Structure formats: C-alpha cells, structure tokens
Amino acid sequence: xxxxxxxxxVEDDPDxxxxxxxxxxxxxxxxxxxxxxxxxxxxxxxxxAPQLVLLDVMMPGMNGPEVLGAFRARAxxxxxxxIFLTAKAQESEIQALRDLGALDVIPKPFDPxxxxxxxxxxxxxxxxx
Amino acid sequence: MATPASLWKKGxxxxxxxxxxxxxFILGLGLAILIAVGSIALRSVDSLVxxxxxxxxxxxxxSSLERVVGAVRxxxxxxxxxxxxxxxxxxxxxRSARSLVITTRSELDMGGSSIAQDHRLSQLRxxxxxxxxxxxxxxxxxQQSGAAAAAALVRGGRSDxxxxxxxxxxxxxxxxxxxxxxxxAMETRLIADNTSFLVFWGLAFAFALLVWAxxxxxxxxxxxxxxxxxxxxxxxxxxxxxxxxxxxxGYVNRDGRLLFHNRAFEQWFGRSxxxxxxxxxxxxxxxxxxxxxxxxVGRVLAGExxxxxxxxxxxxxxxxxxxxxxxxRLEEAAKERVPGFYALATDISALKEVNRLKSEFVxxxxxELRTPLTSIRGSLGLLAAGVTGALPDKARQLVQIAxxxxxxxxxxxxxxxxxxxxxxxxxxLKITRIDVAALVRRAITETEGYARQHGVTVQLMExxxxxxxxxxxxxxxxxxxxxxxxxxxxxxxQGGVVEVALRLEAGQVMVSVANRGPGVPKPLQARLxxxxxxxxxxxxxxxxxxxxxxxxxxxxxxxxxGRIGFAEREGGGSLFHFTLQLAADGGAxxxxxxxxxxxGQQPVG
Numbered sequence: 001x002x003x004x005x006x007x008x009x010v011e012d013d014p015d016x017x018x019x020x021x022x023x024x025x026x027x028x029x030x031x032x033x034x035x036x037x038x039x040x041x042x043x044x045x046x047x048x049a050p051q052l053v054l055l056d057v058m059m060p061g062m063n064g065p066e067v068l069g070a071f072r073a074r075a076x077x078x079x080x081x082x083i084f085l086t087a088k089a090q091e092s093e094i095q096a097l098r099d100l101g102a103l104d105v106i107p108k109p110f111d112p113x114x115x116x117x118x119x120x121x122x123x124x125x126x127x128x129x
Numbered sequence: 130m131a132t133p134a135s136l137w138k139k140g141x142x143x144x145x146x147x148x149x150x151x152x153x154f155i156l157g158l159g160l161a162i163l164i165a166v167g168s169i170a171l172r173s174v175d176s177l178v179x180x181x182x183x184x185x186x187x188x189x190x191x192s193s194l195e196r197v198v199g200a201v202r203x204x205x206x207x208x209x210x211x212x213x214x215x216x217x218x219x220x221x222x223x224r225s226a227r228s229l230v231i232t233t234r235s236e237l238d239m240g241g242s243s244i245a246q247d248h249r250l251s252q253l254r255x256x257x258x259x260x261x262x263x264x265x266x267x268x269x270x271x272q273q274s275g276a277a278a279a280a281a282l283v284r285g286g287r288s289d290x291x292x293x294x295x296x297x298x299x300x301x302x303x304x305x306x307x308x309x310x311x312x313x314a315m316e317t318r319l320i321a322d323n324t325s326f327l328v329f330w331g332l333a334f335a336f337a338l339l340v341w342a343x344x345x346x347x348x349x350x351x352x353x354x355x356x357x358x359x360x361x362x363x364x365x366x367x368x369x370x371x372x373x374x375x376x377x378x379g380y381v382n383r384d385g386r387l388l389f390h391n392r393a394f395e396q397w398f399g400r401s402x403x404x405x406x407x408x409x410x411x412x413x414x415x416x417x418x419x420x421x422x423x424x425x426v427g428r429v430l431a432g433e434x435x436x437x438x439x440x441x442x443x444x445x446x447x448x449x450x451x452x453x454x455x456x457x458r459l460e461e462a463a464k465e466r467v468p469g470f471y472a473l474a475t476d477i478s479a480l481k482e483v484n485r486l487k488s489e490f491v492x493x494x495x496x497e498l499r500t501p502l503t504s505i506r507g508s509l510g511l512l513a514a515g516v517t518g519a520l521p522d523k524a525r526q527l528v529q530i531a532x533x534x535x536x537x538x539x540x541x542x543x544x545x546x547x548x549x550x551x552x553x554x555x556x557x558l559k560i561t562r563i564d565v566a567a568l569v570r571r572a573i574t575e576t577e578g579y580a581r582q583h584g585v586t587v588q589l590m591e592x593x594x595x596x597x598x599x600x601x602x603x604x605x606x607x608x609x610x611x612x613x614x615x616x617x618x619x620x621x622x623q624g625g626v627v628e629v630a631l632r633l634e635a636g637q638v639m640v641s642v643a644n645r646g647p648g649v650p651k652p653l654q655a656r657l658x659x660x661x662x663x664x665x666x667x668x669x670x671x672x673x674x675x676x677x678x679x680x681x682x683x684x685x686x687x688x689x690x691g692r693i694g695f696a697e698r699e700g701g702g703s704l705f706h707f708t709l710q711l712a713a714d715g716g717a718x719x720x721x722x723x724x725x726x727x728x729g730q731q732p733v734g
Contacts, residue, residue: 016504022507022511023511027511108503109539112507
C-alpha cells in the first residue's frame with residue numbers, strides 16, 4: 001500500500017489556503033501544491049502529479065465539480081482521487097458531491113490538527129478498495 | 130287542582146305557544162261557542178213556539194166558552210119570551226138559539242190547559258145540557274099547558290140556579306186559563322231574555338276571539354315580513370364581509386358541490402358566479418389537484434376539522450400556495466352524518482416566498498460565515514497546538530479562549546442551520562434500524578474528551594439483557610444524545626457522575642441522562658425546550674451554549690414520533706429523558722451479548 005505524500009490543494013480563499021497548507025505540511029508532514037483556481041490546478045496537475053486532490057467547491061471561474069469533471073476527462077488525471085472541501089452543510093448537497101465521484105466531503109470549518117488524519121484515513125480506505 | 134295561579138301559568142303557556150297551535154286553538158274555541166249559542170237559540174225558539182200554541186189554545190178555549198155562555202143566555206131569553214107570548218116567531222127564535230147552543234157546545238170538547246179545567250168543561254157541558262132540557266120543558270109546557278103553567282115553571286127558579294152554576298164554572302175556567310196565560314207570558318219573556326243574553330255574549334265572545342285570531346295572524350305576518358327583511362339585510366351584510374375578505378370562503382355539501390362561495394372564488398378561479406354555483410369541487414380544481422385533498426375532505430366529512438397547506442396548480446395561472454382549513458358542519462339534527470363542510474383557504478404565496486427568502490438567507494449567511502471561520506479556526510488551532518512554535522503562557526491562554534469561542538461560534542452556525550431546517554420542514558431523516566445501546570455508547574465515546582475536561586465520569590445502565598432497536602436517523606439521534614450528555618457534563622460538579630440509563634416501558638425505549646448539577650432554575654423550566662430559552666441567563670457556563678441545542682433535540686425526537694422531557698432529581702440535579710417507539714421485533718433478548726443479565730453499571734470515560 002502506497003503512503004500518502006503528495007497532495008494538491010485547490011482553494012480560492014488565500015487565508016484558508018495558507019491554513020490548510022500549514023496544517024498538512026507542518027502537522028501532517030505532507031508535500032502540498034496549492035492552487036488558487038481550477039484553471040491553475042489543471043495547468044499544474046501534470047507537473048506535480050499529486051496522489052490526491054483537496055478541492056474547494058465554491059470558486060470563481062470553474063467551481064469544484066467542474067474541475068473534477070475536467071480531471072476525469074483527462075487521461076492523466078482521471079484516476080486521481082478527489083476530496084471536496086465545502087462550507088455547504090446541507091446533507092443533500094454533501095450527498096450530491098459524493099455522487100459526483102469524490103472520495104468524500106470534508107465540511108468547513110475543520111480542525112487543522114486532525115485534518116491530515118482525516119485525509120489519510122480516506123486515502124487508506126481508497127487504497128484498500 | 131286548578132288554582133288561579135296554575136290557570137294563569139297555563140294561560141301564559143298558551144300565549145307562548147307556536148303560531149299554528151294558537152290559531153287552531155282560538156278558532157276551535159270560537160266555533161264551539163258559535164255551535165253552543167246556535168243550539169241554545171234553536172231550543173229557545175222551540176220553547177217559544179210551544180208557549181205560543183199553548184197561548185192560542187187558552188185564548189180559543191176562553192172565546193169558545195164565552196160563545197157557549199152567550200148562546201145559552203140567548204136561548205134562555207128566547208125560551209122565556211116564548212113562555213110569555215106564545216107566539217110562533219118567538220118559538221122559532223128559541224129553536225134557532227137552541228141549535229146555536231148545540232153547535233157551540235161542541236167547541237168545549239177541545240179540552241183545557243189542565244185536568245181540573247177539563248173537569249170544569251165537562252161539568253159545563255152537563256150544565257148546558259141540563260139548561261137546554263129545562264128550556265125545552267118550558268117551551269113544551271107553554272105549548273101544551275098554556276101561559277100560566279109556563280109562568281109557574283119560570284117562578285120555580287130552577288132555571289136561575291143552573292144559570293148561576295154555569296156562570297161560576299165559566300168564571301173559574303176563565304180565571305184559571307188567564308192565570309196560565311200570564312205564567313206562559315212570564316216564562317216566554319224569561320226564555321227570550323236568557324236567550325238574547327246568551328246569544329249576545331256568545332256572539333260577542335266569538336267575535337272577540339275572531340278579532341284576537343286576526344290580530345295574531347296580522348302580527349305573525351308582520352313579524353315574518355320583518356324577520357325576512359332582517360334576514361335579507363343580515364345576509365347582504367354577511368356577503369359584503371365575505372366578499373371583502375381576501376380568502377376563499379365556501380360551503381361544500383356532502384356531494385362535493387359548492388353551495389356557497391365568496392367573490393374571491395370568482396376572482397381566483399376566473400369564473401362567474403353562475404359558473405361556480407353548485408359546481409363540484411373536483412371539476413373546479415381539476416381531478417388531479419382534487420385527488421391531493423380528497424383524503425382531507427374524507428376526514429372533514431367524518432366530522433374532524435383539518436388544516437393543511439396545499440399548493441394548488443392552476444394551469445397557466447401558476448401555483449397558488451394555500452393554507453386551508455376545513456370545518457365540518459355539525460348540527461344536532463345531523464349528528465351522525467355531516468351534511469357538508471366550511472372551507473377557508475388563504476393565499477400564503479407571499480408568506481411562502483418570505484419563508485423561502487429567510488431560509489435562503491440563513492443558509493447563505495451560514496455558508497458565508499463558515500468560510501472566514503475556517504481560516505480563524507484553522508489559524509487558532511495551529512497556534513494553540515504550538516505548530517508555529519511555543520507561545521508564552523499568557524498568549525497561549527488567550528489563544529485557547531479564542532479557540533473555544535470560535536468553536537462555540539461554529540456550533541451556533543450549525544445549530545442555526547439545523548433549527549432553520551426544522552422550522553421550514555426541510556429536515557431529512559435517513560431512517561435505519563438502530564441499536565439504541567450502541568448509539569448511546571458511541572455518544573459516550575464522542576463526549577469522552579469533553580467529560581474528562583470537566584472531570585466527570587459517565588455511567589451507562591443498560592436495560593437488562595435486551596437489545597433495544599428503534600427505527601430512526603442514526604446521526605440525528607446521536608446528535609440528541611451527545612447534546613444531552615454534553616449539557617449534563619457541563620453542569621456537573623467536578624468529580625461528579627453522569628448517569629445514562631436505557632429502559633423499555635410499554636413498547637417505548639426510554640433514554641435518560643441525569644447529573645447532580647445545580648439543576649434548572651424554576652423560571653427556565655417551563656420554556657427549557659424553546660429556542661434561545663437560556664438567553665437571559667447570566668451563568669457563564671450556560672452562556673457557552675448556543676441556546677438552540679435542546680430545541681433541536683426536541684424537534685429531532687418529535688420528528689421520530691417520540692417525546693422529550695425534563696425532571697428535577699431528588700437530592701438535586703437534573704434528569705433529561707426521551708422516548709422512541711420500539712421497532713417491530715426490536716426488543717429481542719440479547720443472549721449473545723456478553724453483558725446480558727448484568728443489568729448493571731458500565732462506567733465509561
């Protein structure tokens with residue numbers, strides 16, 4: 001089973017981006033490439049080759065589901081597992097995001113100290129599957 | 130016994146009788162009086178006719194008597210003259226007078242007014258016969274023996290004696306008949322007086338009754354006319370009011386036909402008054418729309434009032450959001466069968482829109498708050514954990530305060546969103562079969578850290594040897610137990626014990642969470658489960674809550690068809706409990722459970 005090391009974060013809010021990067025790198029010891037938009041993510045994804053993508057849902061330009069669609073449409077990114085980060089709390093919305101083919105949904109706000117654990121747990125579940 | 134008071138009461142009762150009964154009674158009484166007066170008058174006339182014939186008889190008897198007595202006197206005088214003169218002409222006069230006596234004497238055969246009078250008449254007839262015999266003897270003596278013998282016979286005085294007897298008898302007869310006549314006259318007068326009195330007063334009373342009946346009829350007629358006018362005025366006013374109300378107001382009979390409708394029906398459905406009159410509700414709404422309310426109509430026709438919200442699809446005219454109330458028409462006469470129902474439907478489209486906007490606003494605000502909260506919580510979390518380097522003690526203390534309050538803010542945002550979902554009826558329950566003991570154990574595990582933080586031990590008392598299962602939403606029920614547990618820990622004294630118990634009571638699973646804290650202040654108890662019930666509290670611990678938790682718990686439990694409650698514990702502390710319906714076959718004996726038969730305490734945390 002492959003250990004999780006390289007992650008890509010797509011988040012338009014610079015503050016959240018900073019916090020998540022610090023939590024994943026300084027607490028979780030992961031390597032993170034942070035992108036501020038979907039377009040930037042699609043541009044960098046090939047070069048960075050992340051094992052997993054943390055994707056914000058509400059973003060200007062391409063929103064999270066659209067970025068996921070674009071990933072799935074490209075041969076080199078179609079298999080990368082995606083976890084959504086969302087501030088939307090409605091059960092129906094969360095279920096809809098899962099149904100799009102995401103690994104899971106992590107609701108905002110989250111605890112920065114346990115964020116990496118949550119992500120690793122989902123990664124492990126994905127690896128076993 | 131009929132005392133004056135009871136008669137008066139009966140009279141009053143008569144006055145208060147219905148119009149028909151009163152009129153029939155009065156006319157019947159009048160008719161009876163007229164029949165009585167008529168029969169009395171008829172009998173009086175009969176009596177008067179009898180009296181008159183008796184009178185005639187008495188008069189004719191007297192006049193016959195006078196004629197007989199006169200004829201006898203004339204025959205006596207003619208016989209005496211012939212005895213003196215002996216002339217043939219006088220004899221002839223005597224003979225004609227004699228035959229007159231014979232003729233008139235037969236009139237005395239008619240009889241008198243009494244037996245005594247009949248006897249007198251018979252005596253008179255005898256005396257007259259004797260007189261005629263003496264007159265014949267006198268005339269015969271004159272013819273055969275000459276004037277001297279006849280004179281001697283006259284002087285003999287027998288003739289005077291008979292004349293005197295006849296006169297006495299005639300006088301007695303006349304006096305008696307006259308007395309009879311006087312009596313008859315008096316009797317006749319009395320009958321006439323009485324009859325006229327009775328007829329007059331009888332007719333007067335009958336007339337008075339007739340006048341009374343006419344007055345009653347007139348008054349009844351006037352009353353009916355004024356009642357009709359009042360009814361028309363009241364109906365017109367009622368129609369004005371119902372037409373002015375911006376809501377559908379109608380009456381629908383048992384066959385589903387609209388028997389009454391206000392103008393709003395015409396405006397909302399775009400139909401004329403005549404098109405709506407007695408139209409069936411199904412054809413007015415359309416079969417598809419009507420099918421959606423058919424069960425409610427069934428309920429109201431079974432005698433139950435109902436109210437419900439209903440989006441009425443009106444084709445090209447869009448959707449009309451209605452708040453509908455159906456009230457059965459319940460009358461004494463139709464107790465067993467509701468003849469129809471009243472319908473009141475208000476357009477709540479605007480209200481729905483306001484609610485939708487409010488819901489959207491709360492959802493948006495909640496989302497918008499989460500974004501900055503994510504940064505704040507993340508930053509503070511990292512700072513507090515010392516990820517960026519160890520903080521000085523004072524700074525760490527301040528950051529800790531910020532972290533706690535940030536978490537409280539997150540809870541508040543979550544609770545507001547939950548509360549909004551429940552208020553707008555958007556809470557979706559994912560119903561599965563749940564083992565309540567497992568659920569409670571998970572809640573205890575989740576609150577372990579919190580309990581430790583407050584120095585509190587949680588003890589679980591399970592229902593002896595039973596696996597209790599309910600049908601419900603696992604996450605939502607977990608939220609309830611966690612909420613009750615957190616509250617119990619928060620308000621427990623340091624080193625205290627929170628007791629969680631599971632029980633099966635009459636097919637209901639009861640979960641209770643109890644502590645030995647300060648309890649709930651009396652003024653707060655009544656509204657403990659209301660939204661923001663704790664707002665006016667000044668207790669620092671209480672202020673750490675959102676004020677929505679218990680209200681959300683209540684909504685969740687009630688959505689599951691259960692009940693939630695609170696009780697004060699003897700010896701201090703609070704006990705919160707909720708019940709849930711045991712699932713079918715949800716109370717099996719837990720033979721495989723290692724804790725079965727223990728029914729004891731299982732300290733956790």
